[in-house]
Amino acid sequence: MTDPQPPFDQDEYRRRQRERARIMAILLLAFVALVFGITIAKMGLYE
Amino acid sequence: MQNAATDMPRYPASAADLFALTKPRVMSLVVFTALCGLLAAPETIPTVLGFTAILCIAVAAGASGALNQWYEADVDAKMKRTRGRPLPAGRMEKRTALHFGVGLGAFSVLLMGLATNYLAAAILAFSIFFYAVVYTVWLKPRTPQNIVIGGAAGAFPPLIGWAAVTGDVTLLPVLMFLIIFLWTPPHFWALSLFVKTDYDAAGIPMLPVVAGNAATRRQVVIYTLPMVAAAIAPWPLGLTGPVYGAASLVLNAVFLWLAIRVGMNKAEDPAAMGPEKKLFGYSILYLFALFAILTLDRMFFA
Structure with missing residues (x-):
C-alpha cells in the first residue's frame, strides 16, 4: 500500500514562483550593471 | 514532491x-x-x-x-x-x-x-x-x-x-592544462578505490570495478609520474622562478610518496584504505597549493 499524496498546496506553488521571480529580477539587474561595466571597460581599451 | x-x-x-x-x-x-x-x-x-x-x-x-x-x-x-x-x-x-x-x-x-x-x-x-x-x-x-x-x-x-x-595559448597554459589533466586519474582513482561499491551498484565501469584494486593502484602510480614531470617543468623551462621550483619539488615529492604508498597497499576493505584516503585528501590540497604558488611566482618573482 502506498502513502496517499498530500493535497496540492497552492500557497507553496505561488511561494516558489515568487522566489524564482525575485531571484531572476536580481540577476537581470546584475547583468545590466555588468554589461554597463563591460561597455565602459571596452571603450577604455580602444581610446 | x-x-x-x-x-x-x-x-x-x-x-x-x-x-x-x-x-x-x-x-x-x-x-x-x-x-x-x-x-x-x-x-x-x-x-x-x-x-x-x-x-x-x-x-x-x-x-x-x-x-x-x-x-x-x-x-x-x-x-x-x-x-x-x-x-x-x-x-x-x-x-x-x-x-x-x-x-x-x-x-x-x-x-x-x-x-x-x-x-x-x-x-x-x-x-x-x-x-x-x-x-x-x-x-x-x-x-x-x-x-x-x-x-x-x-x-x-x-x-x-x-x-x-x-587572446592566445602558449606553453605555460598548456602545462597548466596538462597538470590538471594528469592529476585527475590518481585523484579520482584514489576516491573510487574506497567508494567502489557505490559505482558498482550504478554499473559505471570505474577502473577498480573493471580491473580490480591492484591494477588501479598501479595506474595511480603510473599517472603520477608524468604529472610530477609536468608540474615541475615550468621551472626548468624558465616559465616560473625558483620559488615555484622549490615549492613544486616538495609538493610533488609528497604526492609521489603518497602514490607509492597506495601502490604498495594490498587492502581490499575500504576501512583499511588509509593511504588512498590520504592521497585523495592531499591531492586537493596539492592542486590548490601548486596553482596558488605558480600564480604568485609569476606575479611577483618571475
Missing part, C-alpha cells in the same frame, strides 16, 4: 535545487584554476573584464554540471552519494534541468565572446561539449579510462583564463 498521475514534480523547481544542479563544490576548483590562468598571463585586462571571464567560466561549469545531472539522473538514483540530487529525488522535471543547462551554457559562451575574445569563447564552448557529451555521454558509461579523457574537461579553465587575457 511527485504528481502520482504523471510522475512529475507538482511544484516549480526551487532556486536551491537549480543551484545544486550546477555542482557548486566542483565549481570552486574550476574558478580557482581559471583565476590562476588569468593572473599568470603576461598581460592584464580591466578588472570588470577579468571578473566577467571568471564568471563565464563558472557559469559554463555550472551548465556542464546541470547537463551531466540531466543525462545521469537514472544512474544517480542508484548511488547513495547522488540519490538525494534534485532529479533522482524527484524534486525537478528533467526538462527543467536540460533547459537550465543549455541556457547557462549558451549565455556563458556568448558573454565570454563579447567581453573578452572569441578564442576564449571557443575553448569555453568546447569544454562544455567535452564534459557534457564526450565525457558524460560517450566515455563514462563505456570505458574504465573515462576519468583519463574526462579529466581534460576539468583542465580547460586555466587555459580559458589565460586566453581571455592574451
Whole structure:
C-alpha cells in the first residue's frame, strides 16, 4: 500500500514562483550593471 | 514532491535545487584554476573584464554540471552519494534541468565572446561539449579510462583564463592544462578505490570495478609520474622562478610518496584504505597549493 499524496498546496506553488521571480529580477539587474561595466571597460581599451 | 498521475514534480523547481544542479563544490576548483590562468598571463585586462571571464567560466561549469545531472539522473538514483540530487529525488522535471543547462551554457559562451575574445569563447564552448557529451555521454558509461579523457574537461579553465587575457595559448597554459589533466586519474582513482561499491551498484565501469584494486593502484602510480614531470617543468623551462621550483619539488615529492604508498597497499576493505584516503585528501590540497604558488611566482618573482 502506498502513502496517499498530500493535497496540492497552492500557497507553496505561488511561494516558489515568487522566489524564482525575485531571484531572476536580481540577476537581470546584475547583468545590466555588468554589461554597463563591460561597455565602459571596452571603450577604455580602444581610446 | 511527485504528481502520482504523471510522475512529475507538482511544484516549480526551487532556486536551491537549480543551484545544486550546477555542482557548486566542483565549481570552486574550476574558478580557482581559471583565476590562476588569468593572473599568470603576461598581460592584464580591466578588472570588470577579468571578473566577467571568471564568471563565464563558472557559469559554463555550472551548465556542464546541470547537463551531466540531466543525462545521469537514472544512474544517480542508484548511488547513495547522488540519490538525494534534485532529479533522482524527484524534486525537478528533467526538462527543467536540460533547459537550465543549455541556457547557462549558451549565455556563458556568448558573454565570454563579447567581453573578452572569441578564442576564449571557443575553448569555453568546447569544454562544455567535452564534459557534457564526450565525457558524460560517450566515455563514462563505456570505458574504465573515462576519468583519463574526462579529466581534460576539468583542465580547460586555466587555459580559458589565460586566453581571455592574451587572446592566445602558449606553453605555460598548456602545462597548466596538462597538470590538471594528469592529476585527475590518481585523484579520482584514489576516491573510487574506497567508494567502489557505490559505482558498482550504478554499473559505471570505474577502473577498480573493471580491473580490480591492484591494477588501479598501479595506474595511480603510473599517472603520477608524468604529472610530477609536468608540474615541475615550468621551472626548468624558465616559465616560473625558483620559488615555484622549490615549492613544486616538495609538493610533488609528497604526492609521489603518497602514490607509492597506495601502490604498495594490498587492502581490499575500504576501512583499511588509509593511504588512498590520504592521497585523495592531499591531492586537493596539492592542486590548490601548486596553482596558488605558480600564480604568485609569476606575479611577483618571475
